[in-house]
Amino acid sequence: MARVIVDVMLKPEILDPQGQAIARALPRLGFSGVSGVRQGKRFELELDGPADEAALSDVRKMAETLLANTVIEDFSIRVEE
Amino acid sequence: MSAARVGVVTFPGTLDDQDAARAVRLAGAEAVPLWHADHDLKGVDAVFLPGGFSYGDYLRCGAISRFSPLMTELIPAAQAGLPVLGTCNGFQIxxxxxxxxxxxxxxxxxxxxCRDQRIxxxxxxxxWTADFAxxxxxxxxxxHGEGRYVADAATLAALEGEGRVVFRYAGGNPNGSLNDIAGITNEAGNIVGLMPHPEHAVEDLTGAPSVDGRGFFTSILKRLVNA
Structure with missing residues (x-):
């Protein structure tokens, strides 16, 4: 049993109006020192078995096929300890 | 001669299928309801993918609908030349x-x-556009809330170079779409996607800003009759 985390982020060149809105809200709330915000998605996948090479290869396929739209998004995969 | 048959797809959360079917009928074609969960295109001559919020826009707009049983039939058929029009959520799909x-x-x-837009x-x-000038x-x-068209520089250059930008916003870009793009087509010209809604602009009675949407349906009908 393992938990695998897939983080999905808009590619750097893709405009992120949500992140921009958050960045603009921070100073209004008295927070300073943040020059930019990008918003992404985090998926937590509970695997039936261990996070071995085969399982991670499957997760990669899941990410490419469904979790991320690789036209506009990048993803990264990691196993949660 | 029997009327051309245009399929109108309904996913869970589709909103505009009834307007689309009505627009198809007004143009003189038969509107054939297609259900997302069926592996069946019912032998239609063309397909309209209407707008709405299929699967609640969960994950990304169109991301889940795109894998529906109906789409597994539609994708190869469209690649083989079946005319397909997607508006709004249909474009996203x-x-x-x-x-x-x-x-x-x-x-x-x-x-x-939500407004009337010059295109x-x-x-x-x-x-789907032969009847326009x-x-x-x-x-x-x-x-729409997610209508900003984006593509990488190479794709944009190809779209522009091959004349595959079919519609551009005029009189101001409402959503930040790259190159003011409102709609595009594939290489063969049988698949068209756009954010605006032709199916909502076919009848004066409904308070539509125009009846310009009719041109989409008369275009496809002529194509099917002459096919």
Missing amino acids: LCEAHLLPGALTRNEGLHYI RVESTRTA DGQEIVLPIK
């Missing part, structure tokens, strides 16, 4: 299915936009 390049992302100004017809070489300006309703 076509991009998620990679039948059209690029993607639709959150509007630049974050607002959901310039940039290509009349598609199955090149450069013609039409007015159609738009209503």
Whole structure:
């Protein structure tokens, strides 16, 4: 049993109006020192078995096929300890 | 001769299928309801993918609908030349299915936009726009929160170079779409996707800003009759 985390982020060149809105809200709330915000998605996948090479290869396929739209998004995969 | 048969797809969360079916009938064709969970295109001559919020826009707009049983039939049929028109969520589904390049992302100004919009017809070489004139300006309703068309520089250059930008916003870009793109087509010209809503602009009775949407349906009917 393992938990695998897939983080999905808009590619750097893709405009992120949500992140921009958050960045603009921070100073209004008295927070300073943040020059930019990008918003992404985090998926937590509970695997039936261990996070071995085969399982991670499957997760990669899941990410490419469904979790991320690789036209506009990048993803990264990691196993949660 | 029997009437041309245009399929209208309904997913869970589709909103515009009834208007689309009505527009198809007004043009003189038979509207054939297609259900997302069926592996069956019912032998239709063309397909309309209407707008709405299929699967609640969960994950990404169109990301889940794109894998529905109906789409597994539609994707190869469209690649083989079946005329397909996707409006709004239908356009998003076509991009998620990679039948059209690029993607639709959150509007630049974050607002959901609902208004009448001027659009310039940039290509009349598609199955769905032959009845317009090149450069013609039409007015159609738009209503979307995620209509900002994006694609990488190479794709944009190819779309522009091959005349595959079919519609551009005129009189101001409502959503930050790259190159003011409102709609595009594939290489063959049988698949067209656009954010505006022709199916909402076919009858004066409904308070539509125009009846310019009729041109989509008369275009496809002529194509099917002459096929």
